[in-house]
Amino acid sequence: MMNSNLKLSSRDRAVLMKTPFLSGLSGNSLVRMLATMSVTSLPTRKSIFREGEDADAFYCVLNGYVRLYRLNREGREADIRICAPGDTFAECLLYGGNKYRYHAQTAETATVARFELQAVREMAEQEKDIAKAVMTSLSRHLLTTMECVANDRLHTAPQRVANYILTRCPVDGGPAAIRLPFQKSLLAGMLGLAPEALSRAFSTLRKTGVTVRGRVIQVGDVQALREV
Amino acid sequence: MMNSNLKLSSRDRAVLMKTPFLSGLSGNSLVRMLATMSVTSLPTRKSIFREGEDADAFYCVLNGYVRLYRLNREGREADIRICAPGDTFAECLLYGGNKYRYHAQTAETATVARFELQAVREMAEQEKDIAKAVMTSLSRHLLTTMECVANDRLHTAPQRVANYILTRCPVDGGPAAIRLPFQKSLLAGMLGLAPEALSRAFSTLRKTGVTVRGRVIQVGDVQALREV
């Protein structure tokens, strides 16, 4: 069941406006972008597009999570990226080919904004602030993706998990607690791990003062985590 | 020894003009880009910038190869990307932060073009075709980096090597031969492997009709390689 052109909830609107894509836009450009945009609510595990399809739109997650993944010949899935609220995906097809290069599906109930590639491409060529928004979005996205390659190649499972926890902890070194915004299996995919490996990484981190109960992660000593 | 503001060899010039960065530029924009550019020849294993330094330029490889890499706490290096002639690197810092996020060093004698971030940033805001060039470059780069994540997470060492060979083979299915443009240890880094693992992957591929002699790789049956 797809609920197109839904009215934006104020929460979703707030997320949308903080996106690198829209946050820098002036009145007129903003209006034009919003005009070509359509908002859709999707149920869990609903496909948004598939690898190899002709690309006609890119998306911004407003609520929930979207999984970008590939399949190998035997049908095993590997996540390439997990998109959180505020993340844009497939915007690289604005200037990088005309077919989707991976599958996209919701990881849970999600709301996404859809932008026509052709329309945005034209606007980016007319309005400088839109071009700038595209460049900002692509730059950020590229940096985090390179970060991901480095993380995969350099760190073990417990280190990746520690890293992830640290990115969501307050900066000071004392104790802290965070709550995962999604299932652990999704976190496993983000970190390039099997769910079992994530579970074992958490139990390895127990000796560093990390306690996990459901989605709540308690960190005894943030500084100690940095040294894993 | 650094040889700044070298006159461009005609070969280097040809590479430069085929870059997504400059290939789409009109007369005036092209002149302005070339004016802010400086060309440098560097010896083997010369550092271009280091992680954490303030970023003031991005680069385009004209000749040779440049390694982008990170270190972990124990000092082990992991390559994030190998830049070939025509590749641009650190251009994501145009709109994505002001510090270099990884180390860059030449993998062998190399010639690179250097572009001031600030100057290009300003030009990108003035000239639409320069903005477009930036977007194209970022898009391509992002796609290949996501490809890299997928490759790492989905494929074994022999599959990655087969993949690499296939990207440099003629499309038809018959026998073919290619010559590596660099040392095997560099290829290993590109594929996220230790040199020993690359060597073993090649010997695994022997049973698929791949013969390696020095830098020359003979492929008996391209179609068979696709099925590894």
Next chain:
DNA sequence: AATTGAATTTGATCGACGTCAAATTCGACT
């Protein structure tokens, strides 16, 4: 052709992580 340092290959070993199966826990709903 001989020399020599670097690159690559090979062998042996080890640790990390994937996979499969079974046990347990979680969480939504009655």
Next chain:
DNA sequence: AGTCGAATTTGACGTCGATCAAATTCAATT
């Protein structure tokens, strides 16, 4: 509180690739 299916954890095991060391090959130079 009780039920039931899904998510997570745990155990057992296998495989892949990293690492270290030693042998071999390569390639530039004499």
